[in-house]
Amino acid sequence: MLKIPSHQVAGHQAGDGMLGPLVDDSGRFYKPLQSDARGSQEVAFYTSFSSNTRIPDHIRRFFPIFYGTQLLEASDGSGLLPHLVLQDLAFNFVHPSVMDVKIGSRTWNPLASEDYIQKCLKKDRETTSLPLGFRIAGFQIYENKESGFWKPDRKLVMGFTVDDVRSVLRKFVSSNPCSDSDPDCSFASIVYGGSTGILAQLLELKAWFEDQTTLHFYSCSVIMMYEKEAALEGRTSGAEVKLVDFAHVAEGKGVIDHNFLGGLCSLIKLVSEILTSPDECPIKGGLREPE
Amino acid sequence: MLKIPSHQVAGHQAGDGMLGPLVDDSGRFYKPLQSDARGSQEVAFYTSFSSNTRIPDHIRRFFPIFYGTQLLEASDGSGLLPHLVLQDLAFNFVHPSVMDVKIGSRTWNPLASEDYIQKCLKKDRETTSLPLGFRIAGFQIYENKESGFWKPDRKLVMGFTVDDVRSVLRKFVSSNPCSDSDPDCSFASIVYGGSTGILAQLLELKAWFEDQTTLHFYSCSVIMMYEKEAALEGRTSGAEVKLVDFAHVAEGKGVIDHNFLGGLCSLIKLVSEILTSPDECPIKGGLREPE
Numbered sequence: 398m399l400k401i402p403s404h405q406v407a408g409h410q411a412g413d414g415m416l417g418p419l420v421d422d423s424g425r426f427y428k429p430l431q432s433d434a435r436g437s438q439e440v441a442f443y444t445s446f447s448s449n450t451r452i453p454d455h456i457r458r459f460f461p462i463f464y465g466t467q468l469l470e471a472s473d474g475s476g477l478l479p480h481l482v483l484q485d486l487a488f489n490f491v492h493p494s495v496m497d498v499k500i501g502s503r504t505w506n507p508l509a510s511e512d513y514i515q516k517c518l519k520k521d522r523e524t525t526s527l528p529l530g531f532r533i534a535g536f537q538i539y540e541n542k543e544s545g546f547w548k549p550d551r552k553l554v555m556g557f558t559v560d561d562v563r564s565v566l567r568k569f570v571s572s573n574p575c576s577d578s579d580p581d582c583s584f585a586s587i588v589y590g591g592s593t594g595i596l597a598q599l600l601e602l603k604a605w606f607e608d609q610t611t612l613h614f615y616s617c618s619v620i621m622m623y624e625k626e627a628a629l630e631g632r633t634s635g636a637e638v639k640l641v642d643f644a645h646v647a648e649g650k651g652v653i654d655h656n657f658l659g660g661l662c663s664l665i666k667l668v669s670e671i672l673t674s675p676d677e678c679p680i681k682g683g684l685r686e687p688e
Numbered sequence: 689m690l691k692i693p694s695h696q697v698a699g700h701q702a703g704d705g706m707l708g709p710l711v712d713d714s715g716r717f718y719k720p721l722q723s724d725a726r727g728s729q730e731v732a733f734y735t736s737f738s739s740n741t742r743i744p745d746h747i748r749r750f751f752p753i754f755y756g757t758q759l760l761e762a763s764d765g766s767g768l769l770p771h772l773v774l775q776d777l778a779f780n781f782v783h784p785s786v787m788d789v790k791i792g793s794r795t796w797n798p799l800a801s802e803d804y805i806q807k808c809l810k811k812d813r814e815t816t817s818l819p820l821g822f823r824i825a826g827f828q829i830y831e832n833k834e835s836g837f838w839k840p841d842r843k844l845v846m847g848f849t850v851d852d853v854r855s856v857l858r859k860f861v862s863s864n865p866c867s868d869s870d871p872d873c874s875f876a877s878i879v880y881g882g883s884t885g886i887l888a889q890l891l892e893l894k895a896w897f898e899d900q901t902t903l904h905f906y907s908c909s910v911i912m913m914y915e916k917e918a919a920l921e922g923r924t925s926g927a928e929v930k931l932v933d934f935a936h937v938a939e940g941k942g943v944i945d946h947n948f949l950g951g952l953c954s955l956i957k958l959v960s961e962i963l964t965s966p967d968e969c970p971i972k973g974g975l976r977e978p979e
Binding site: 484507514563608650659662665 | 704793794798813818819850854898899901943944947949950951953966
């Protein structure tokens, strides 16, 4: 009954005897608890967040629904393991185009161990996290029935420059994502734009982050997803923004999460630019898998 | 004719044979060029900024007027040295209360030398820059004719915790800044509040930083200043926000300055909180010089 999720684009993935999340056919997502402190920290976050009455409903909807924890046979066959039971964000989608954006120029909590800080700082400096305030952790873009999804290898994504990120954010809403010609951004207005589009949702999140001082989200991702076929038919694209990965959430102690907010504003700016100038492609040539 | 500025609260200071800025009696501020790359970088910034037609006037007014460079007898007696000639920001004030806030959780440009980065990172981690997104670099608060200014030692300021910063931002607009009792925040509404107050000015800057992608301001300070006697008489306090210290400005390359913006939003949040709850002092007891 449990199977490997089809639309996971980043993080540990099940399959080939590896430990990773599973989904069922009723819309639930089972995420194995990481054995170190991260597992228990993520449970603690979801438990506290789901009972936190100060979170307004229009913000709560950005978070996966939490159904508790459950002991399950692990995907790597290592026996029973506790899993977080969460909403399967891709459940209502047929061919979701999905982008996982890890927010923040700093992915580490100042209170973490020195080893962990140095590891994160190195990765932040090697990726676009430092210059851009966020990095793309993975994505898939649905092309069509014949070609299916463009879902590049993690190594390619980790090597993205700022210009690559700019380009991929255009390709994400283009009918020709894998073409060598300029991305046409033909879905930009329906996916990124509009009163229920991705930009509007990011701006709602931004307003909350300008104000809330109770939670700091280190190494947390914004997921952007939409259904290309719906967009093609001119229907609402079902564009959704969600937040995931809360193993490094820390207490805000009365200070805003300026690190997350700064990165979020940077993402908002790039998305806005695509809406204002969908035709103006700053980068020539395609971004392709290495041959 | 040139003299040591009376109201400088941070940075290298002239006097006792040390090299530092000087002022004249016509409203000009002479800042000696640092001998390393920083000096020429700051000249390059002012030169380019003053001729940059894309800077709107309501933003330009946050920057000191630039009058070029001039060879002057250095304050340490070391002979002729090139100086930046700038507007003396304190010129029209009698007893200015001044706060120098170095903005950004990261004071280093990713392209700087590894030694410099490590030095800055260490200081960012030791001060409130990392948790708060900014640190107070120095301040003076005018008390009254008898006591004059409270201008703490640099060492005290560098040791500030997040709670100390919160407290000093209250004391800055209080009639009892040096008292052991809670700061009364009696000037908060006239200095921080209102359509021309400090909060309104910070919000104008924020709107610009959400949009501009040409300049990144590392290790740059927001100066907040006002005239207490004017505030006491219920006149406009002459509250002003200025930006200073541009030795580490870098090209934005099409990306917003998310590091500066995040820190600025954090400062805005703390100032807003003082306006919404001027009576609610989170910290008991006074913050005094060590005996």
